[in-house]
Amino acid sequence: xxxxxxxxxxxxxxxxxxxxxxxxxxxxxxxxxxxxxxxxxxxxxxxxxxxxxxxxxxxxxxxxxxxxxxxxxxxxxxxxxxxxxxxxxxxxxxxxxxxxxxxxxxxxxxxxxxxx
Amino acid sequence: xxxxxxxxxxxxxxxxxxxxxxxxxxxxxxxxxxxxxxxxxxxxxxxxxxxxxxxxxxxxxxxxxxxxxxxxxxxxxxxxxxxxxxxxxxxxxxxxxxxxxxxxxxxxx
Numbered sequence: 001x002x003x004x005x006x007x008x009x010x011x012x013x014x015x016x017x018x019x020x021x022x023x024x025x026x027x028x029x030x031x032x033x034x035x036x037x038x039x040x041x042x043x044x045x046x047x048x049x050x051x052x053x054x055x056x057x058x059x060x061x062x063x064x065x066x067x068x069x070x071x072x073x074x075x076x077x078x079x080x081x082x083x084x085x086x087x088x089x090x091x092x093x094x095x096x097x098x099x100x101x102x103x104x105x106x107x108x109x110x111x112x113x114x115x116x
Numbered sequence: 117x118x119x120x121x122x123x124x125x126x127x128x129x130x131x132x133x134x135x136x137x138x139x140x141x142x143x144x145x146x147x148x149x150x151x152x153x154x155x156x157x158x159x160x161x162x163x164x165x166x167x168x169x170x171x172x173x174x175x176x177x178x179x180x181x182x183x184x185x186x187x188x189x190x191x192x193x194x195x196x197x198x199x200x201x202x203x204x205x206x207x208x209x210x211x212x213x214x215x216x217x218x219x220x221x222x223x224x225x
Contacts, residue, residue: 035214045161045204047214060212094160099210102151104172106160 002027004107010112012089018082018112022095029053029071033098034078036069038091039109046091048065050098051078085114118143118209120217128225135192137220139205144183144185149208152181154188156201164203165190192222200224 001055008020022034032062036048049059051069063082071078090113097105119142129135139186147168153161163172168188179216192199194209205217 043220044185045206047212047216050213053142058213062212078129096160100166101149102163102206103161104163104166106162113202 002026002105004097004099004105006093006095006107006110008110008112010111011115012085013116014114017085018080018085018089018093018114020080020095020112021077022079022107024076024078024097029076029078030073034071035096035098035103036080037094037096037103038089039054039094040088040091043087048080048082048093050062090114117212118207118215120205120207120215121201122205122217122220124220125218126221126223128223129195130225131195131197132194133208135190135195135199136190136223137190137192137203139160139183139188139190139217141186141188141207143209145188145207147184150181150183150188152179153204153206154199154201154206161204193211195222197224 003025005023012018033050035050039045049069051057051071059081066083068081092109092111094109095107096103121140123138150168152165154164168177169181180191182189200222202221203218204219
């Protein structure tokens with residue numbers, strides 16, 4: 001069955017760039033929309049953006065100036081970069097698969113803390 | 117931006133009782149674009165309901181969704197111990213593409 005796994009540094013310094021990768025296993029990335037969602041500790045869910053395997057993207061306007069999502073179909077991976085991070089970007093970051101306007105498959109999530 | 121407001125914030129019930137969770141949208145949402153998720157501590161959300169009323173694969177028929185326009189409801193017919201969790205509604209719209217409600221915590225009374 002298809003599984004998603006996030007990877008990347010758990011600690012990022014303020015003003016630096018957060019970088020995460022999601023590896024898709026058990027299936028091809030070459031279909032569906034692939035998404036990043038985050039959840040600050042004790043708070044709700046925020047959609048960050050998505051990418052189609054072709055490279056087409058769409059971002060949350062609240063983060064658009066700082067976000068880049070890319071895809072590497074040869075590695076079955078997609079990635080998130082969030083620049084100029086602050087403590088407000090501390091959150092559990094999830095990658096997920098979008099099917100028919102909802103998210104049917106999620107990674108386990110990875111906590112990223114922004115601190116010096 | 118379509119804002120989803122969930123109520124109540126916390127719902128205290130006992131196993132065997134019926135739970136009714138509300139999700140109200142600031143603008144009309146197509147039923148096709150409304151989903152519900154369950155999240156337990158330390159876990160990723162799990163898709164329960166999509167298209168307002170269709171159960172996702174493997175979801176118990178104790179869970180049902182209904183509603184249209186701006187008012188949607190998730191009902192759990194008879195609570196089991198594993199149902200106590202946080203529930204989120206989510207919609208697909210224009211910009212941003214996706215928004216979530218703030219969540220309803222279902223706790224054991």
